[in-house]
Amino acid sequence: MTTNVHLSPPDIGPLExxxxxxxxxxxxxxxxxxxxxxxxxxxxxxxxxxxxVAVSSGTAALHLSLLGVGVMPGDVVVVPTLTxxxxxxxxxYTGARPVFVDCDGRTGNIDVPLLSELLRRLRAQGERVGAVxxxxxxxxxxxxxxxxxxxxxxxxxxxxxxxxxxxxAHGGRAAGAFxxxxxxxxNGNKIMTTSGGGMVVSDDLSLLARARHLATQARxxxxxxxxxxxxxxxxxxxxxxxxxxxxxxxxxxxxGRRRLLRERYAKLFAPVSGVELVGAEDTESxxxxxxxxxxxxxxxxxAADLAAHLAARDIETRPVWKPMHRxxxxxxxxxxxxxxxxxxxxxxxxxPSGSALTEPQVGGVLGAIDEFLTACxxxxxx
Ligand SMILES: *Cc1c(COP(=O)(O)O)cnc(C)c1O
Numbered sequence: 001m002t003t004n005v006h007l008s009p010p011d012i013g014p015l016e017x018x019x020x021x022x023x024x025x026x027x028x029x030x031x032x033x034x035x036x037x038x039x040x041x042x043x044x045x046x047x048x049x050x051x052x053v054a055v056s057s058g059t060a061a062l063h064l065s066l067l068g069v070g071v072m073p074g075d076v077v078v079v080p081t082l083t084x085x086x087x088x089x090x091x092x093y094t095g096a097r098p099v100f101v102d103c104d105g106r107t108g109n110i111d112v113p114l115l116s117e118l119l120r121r122l123r124a125q126g127e128r129v130g131a132v133x134x135x136x137x138x139x140x141x142x143x144x145x146x147x148x149x150x151x152x153x154x155x156x157x158x159x160x161x162x163x164x165x166x167x168x169a170h171g172g173r174a175a176g177a178f179x180x181x182x183x184x185x186x187n188g189n190k191i192m193t194t195s196g197g198g199m200v201v202s203d204d205l206s207l208l209a210r211a212r213h214l215a216t217q218a219r220x221x222x223x224x225x226x227x228x229x230x231x232x233x234x235x236x237x238x239x240x241x242x243x244x245x246x247x248x249x250x251x252x253x254x255x256g257r258r259r260l261l262r263e264r265y266a267k268l269f270a271p272v273s274g275v276e277l278v279g280a281e282d283t284e285s286x287x288x289x290x291x292x293x294x295x296x297x298x299x300x301x302x303a304a305d306l307a308a309h310l311a312a313r314d315i316e317t318r319p320v321w322k323p324m325h326r327x328x329x330x331x332x333x334x335x336x337x338x339x340x341x342x343x344x345x346x347x348x349x350x351x352p353s354g355s356a357l358t359e360p361q362v363g364g365v366l367g368a369i370d371e372f373l374t375a376c377x378x379x380x381x382x
Contacts, residue, residue, distance in 0.1 A: 005315045005365055008189045008289060011254055011356035016246040023242030033238030039245050040199070043184070046166075046248065047176040049201040051208045054236035054244075055215050058163040058185025061198035062090035064214055064234065065181040066131060068200070068207040069157040071096050075130030076122055078156075080110045081323040082341040083135045087161050088324050088333075096130050098333050100325050105340035107279045108137040108291070108320065108348075112146040118336040119154040129156045136165030136175050138320075138350075139191065139288030140279040144170050144178045159183065163198070166191055167255045167286035175286070176201045186240075191254060191288045191355075192247035194240040254355035258287035261362060265290050265351060268369055274298025278320075278348060289350045291320060296347075301376050303349035309372045315365055320348035 023035050036054055044052040055061050071077060073095025079087050081100035091098040101118050104111045122129050132151050134142040151158050160179035168175040176182035186197035200211045218231025269275045278291040294303040307317045323341040324330045352365050
C-alpha cells in the first residue's frame with residue numbers, strides 16, 4: 001500500500017549527514033566559514049558564472065539581484081503571471097511595480113512575442129522598466145534564444161529566476177547564466193536543498209560584491225560596526241552551505257531519477273488523448289516537477305478528478321501556480337494576458353516528482369493512475 005507520497009520532498013542521506021556533521025565539528029558554526037565560500041565556488045562552476053553569493057532564500061537572492069541591476073522605487077518590472085509569488089514580492093520590496101505578462105501554454109514559460117509587445121507599450125507610456133524577470137518554469141529554461149535579443153533591444157536588464165531550474169540548460173548553457181544576474185533557490189521542495197537557502201549568480205563581480213555587502217547588514221570593514229546604508233540579514237550559514245555541497249555532489253543523480261520518473265509518466269499517459277506533459281519537448285529540463293495538462297473535452301475527465309483519486313490514496317498532487325493576476329495581493333497590478341496561464345491553472349496538475357521516492361512508492365503512484373485511467377476508459381454503466 002502506498003502511503004503519504006509527497007510532491008517533491010527533500011532527498012537527504014548519509015552523504016548529507018557526513019558533510020553537515022563535519023561542518024559542525026569544524027567549529028565553523030557562527031555563521032560564515034569555509035563551506036560557505038566553497039559552496040559559492042562550486043555553484044558558480046556548475047552554472048558557469050564568474051561568481052556567486054549564497055543567501056538565506058531564493059526570495060532574498062531575487063531582492064538583491066533586482067537591487068543589483070539598479071531597480072528603483074517607481075520602476076516597472078515585468079514578471080510572468082505564472083510564477084510563485086516570491087518573484088512578484090521581491091519586486092515590491094524594491095518599491096518597484098510588477099507588471100504581469102502571460103506565458104506560452106505549452107511550456108508555462110514567458111510568452112516572448114507578448115513580452116516584446118508589452119515592452120513596446122510600456123516605452124510608449126513613458127515607463128522606466130527596471131528589469132525583466134523570466135522564470136524557468138518547473139525546471140525548464142525560458143526561450144532565451146528569443147528573449148535575450150528582445151530585452152537587449154529594449155535596453156532592459158534580465159534577472160533570471162532560475163529558482164526551479166538548477167541543473168537545466170538551454171542550448172547547452174546552464175540555467176542561471178542567462179540574465180545579467182541569476183537566482184537559485186535551495187528551499188526544501190526544490191531539486192536540491194539546504195533546507196532553506198538561495199544563491200545569486202553572475203559574471204558581474206561588482207554586482208556580487210554589492211549583494212554580499214547588502215546581505216550582511218551593509219556592514220563596513222571596521223571593528224566598531226560602521227554602516228553607510230540600510231542592509232539586510234540575508235547570508236546563508238556555513239552549516240547549511242555544507243548541506244548544499246553534499247546535495248550538489250548528488251545533483252546529477254537526483255536529476256536522473258526525476259527524469260526517469262517523468263519518462264514513466266510519459267509512457268503511462270501516451271495512449272490517453274487529451275493529456276500532455278507540459279514542456280515535454282525540452283530535453284534539457286532538470287525535470288523538477290512533471291506537470292500534465294488535461295483537456296476534458298478529449299479525455300472526459302478533469303485534472304481535479306485524478307487529483308481526488310490520488311488524494312484518496314495519500315498521494316499528493318498540486319495545481320500549477322495560481323497566476324499572479326488572480327492573487328488578491330496583486331489585483332491592482334497591470335498586465336498583458338492571453339489566457340494561457342489561466343488555462344494551465346485550470347487544466348494543469350503537478351505529479352509526485354521527488355528523487356527520494358522509493359520504487360514501491362513510484363509503483364504505487366503509477367498503479368493508482370493506471371487504475372484511474374482504466375476506470376475512465378471503461379464504457380459508462382449508466
Ligand atoms: C521557490 C521559488 C522562489 C523562491 O525561493 P525561496 O528559496 O523559497 O525563497 C522564487 N521563484 C520561484 C519561481 C520559485 O519556484
